[in-house]
Amino acid sequence: MKTEKGNLNASPSKRIFKSIIADYDIKASLCELVDNSLDQWIKKGKSRSLEIEIEIDITQRLIKIIDNAGGIRESDLSTIIGPGQTTSDSSHPIIGLFGVGSKRAVVAMAQDIKFKTRYSKNKTYQIDVDDNWLVDDSWDLPYYEIDPINEGTTIIELTRLRFPLNEELIERAIDHLEVTYGYYLKNKNLIIKVNDRKLESKVFDNSWSYNPEYLPKQIKTSITIENSKLECYITAGLAREGGSAGQGDYGVFFYCNDRLISRAEKSYEVGFTSGKAGQPHGVVSLTRVIIKVFGSPQYMPWNSSKSGINYESIFFETIRDTLIDIVTTYASLCRRLYNDAEEKIYAYDKGTIEKKTIQDFPKVKKAYSLALPPVKIREEDLIKFKNQETGKQKPWTVGLYETIIAVTNISKNKRLSQKNRINLLLLDSSLEIGFKEFLLHDSGQQYSEDRIKGMFSDRTQVHNEIKKVTKGTPREITEANWKKIKFYYDKRCDLIHKKATNSPTDSELNDFKELTELAFKKLFNLSFK
Known part of the structure; x- marks a missing residue:
């Protein structure tokens, strides 16, 4: 027998914000805010010019993000701070869906936050969030009409930052933004600036070794999850630049809807372990595999902060064994050619990638099989x-x-x-x-x-x-x-x-x-x- 006894209050606590402050650094936080701007641009077909300006003032300990992505309607202002509230949906190949990322990011970065936004030619509104509001049990948050800012503009001002700023931190953030949005920055309609410095596109598919015996390969395939089709490109080969030991840009790179999620992954989960690709080491430091996935954001293999792979996602579970086999194959090739890298890897700077479409994903693994050269004794x-x-x-x-x-x-x-x-x-x-x-x-x-x-x-x-x-x-x-x-x-x-x-x-x-x-x-x- 079941008898109703009453109702429970299941509304979230504001502790949801502060509990994740340690999970975000300046790089991840800035990316969450850039994602919001890009999503509006993507939903409009990337046809209009988008400019995102990031100002980082070390002396004043101030960060300001300005974009002309279109602004936020008055009716949607609650999505700025309400957990889970979002104007995004899964019908576009966007890079934000959870409705919590940007909220957590701003709280992680600063104690005082001001949102100013103007949708089209409408009025300009401002929302203020500080630590006093975060400790208050009420979710009510006033918003204000203020003097007009530029049409279609949003400005986020972060003061009383929770971490110190220095030039090295800014340079690391710039590098992270350039690689995270490397493919987006190729679009002439997008400009991202940090302290008036225009960011350059940095991607990892332009330094392959084109040894004709071991050309890089790219397979286009698809994976269906709950009737949602994800398009997937897997490119594997040896690079003419890498790293050494556990450092450097080799390993596995994951992109979700053209946003870099994981750079140079060298974990057990992608095959860098004894008996497979081996432990990260100089002799495999030219191994590179790039995974690019396109489709509904709700099925992407990213974690909630989009700073790494969710190894328990359906997508990753589907490709795991195939990915490990591919990484193992090219790590073995790298190990066998490494001592002669000057002649057999670095020398081949021109060529083309072998491209093939295989719709049946289980057949992808076989497409990457190689006739490996014999092991050469040092x-x-x-x-x-x-x-x-x-x-x-x-x-x-x-x-x-x-x-x-x-x-x-x-x-x-x-x-x-x-x-x-x-x-x-x-x-x-x-x-x-x-x-x-x-x-x-x-x-x-x-x-x-x-x-x-x-x-x-x-x-x-x-x-x-x-x-x-x-x-x-x-x-x-x-x-x-x-x-x-x-x-x-x-x-x-x-x-x-x-x-x-x-x-x-x-x-x-x-x-x-x-x-x-x-x-x-x-x-x-x-x-x-």
């Missing part, structure tokens, strides 16, 4: 593997072959302008150490401490001693090679003792490296090829 791993037994039996040789590894790595480092000079010192020093280790451990001769000390005070004595004990044996180094060893030794001495010296050329350095490898092969049977 040179340093190969050297270690070939010499590990010798290293165990003769531990004094480990430092010798690891020097060759170090020289190879330094040679590939484009940030070092004097790498040949560094490598000259490393190779010659390693040779001298190798000569000493050979005489002490492998020559079959006995040397006192004083004999070694005296001999190594004059490099010529060292060379002569090595020649004497190896003469007529497989370890003997040819006279031609001894002359080259002497040449590079003199070059090293010039580097140390003379005023003006030239670094060895790339050709000389490669020759000296091969000469050092040959000497170590002769003296210790080390392998480098």
Whole structure:
């Protein structure tokens, strides 16, 4: 049996505003306000010019947002502050629907808020919101008629900000706005300014590597949720710019109705974990997958602040396995080509994206399958593997072959302008150490401490001693090679003792490296090829 006993008051508490202040920073808050302006523009077909001006005054601790999106009707003024109230609907591909974002954003940013708006040529109205109203139980909020502002204009003034302002914070906010609205800013009818600085479009689909064997691919498909069709574009490939380790613009990028929701996602949920794409690391830092979704905002895979992906959304659950497979495939490709990135990735800056339409979403996964190149063993791993037994039996040789590894790595480092000079010192020093280790451990001769000390005070004595004990044996180094060893030794001495010296050329350095490898092969049977 069910008996009605009365009615409960289910109206929301104003604590709904303050409870989320910690969830919003200046970047997310500004975006919520820009979203409101853009939605009005989108609903009018983007045909009229829209200008959004954001003024951030560090000294006065003031933020002002002005737009000419059309203003708000008097009958709709309650939507400015009423949670859940909105003039938006799901019939347009807009970027705001919840009816709470802009309200939470302004409260998160400031203690005093003024809304001024004029719809078309109608009267101008103002609403004032402050902390006193927020602690009052009443939802009644007066609005005022004020002197006219420009037709179709809305002005939001935020004072007594809840956070300090500085130039670095403003620059980060500008970068965030430029990438979040990168595709919108391509439209000549839209201008967004911050402190009179016109924002530029920043997108992530214009720096692909077009290696003809591994061209970037874009699949257009669709996903239907509750009879609502979402159009989806998935673009995957290797980029010519990325990052390193956990940083940088690689990973997965999500756009909902052309608004960036998640930049360079490298989470477990999109495949960056062991057994899939692997942990975020430099060797996968050119992997890029861009997801663009268009359709009803209520089915978008964004969280309520549009600052990240809602992993429990129906859309994300639908694409999760396919997305992880795509990320894993291109991360594997990146890992295999990374050591030769200069020739196999960076060099291909022109080309076209392979585009295909597949309406049946389950077939999308197969479209991204690749014939991956064989795994290439790194040179340093190969050297270690070939010499590990010798290293165990003769531990004094480990430092010798690891020097060759170090020289190879330094040679590939484009940030070092004097790498040949560094490598000259490393190779010659390693040779001298190798000569000493050979005489002490492998020559079959006995040397006192004083004999070694005296001999190594004059490099010529060292060379002569090595020649004497190896003469007529497989370890003997040819006279031609001894002359080259002497040449590079003199070059090293010039580097140390003379005023003006030239670094060895790339050709000389490669020759000296091969000469050092040959000497170590002769003296210790080390392998480098």
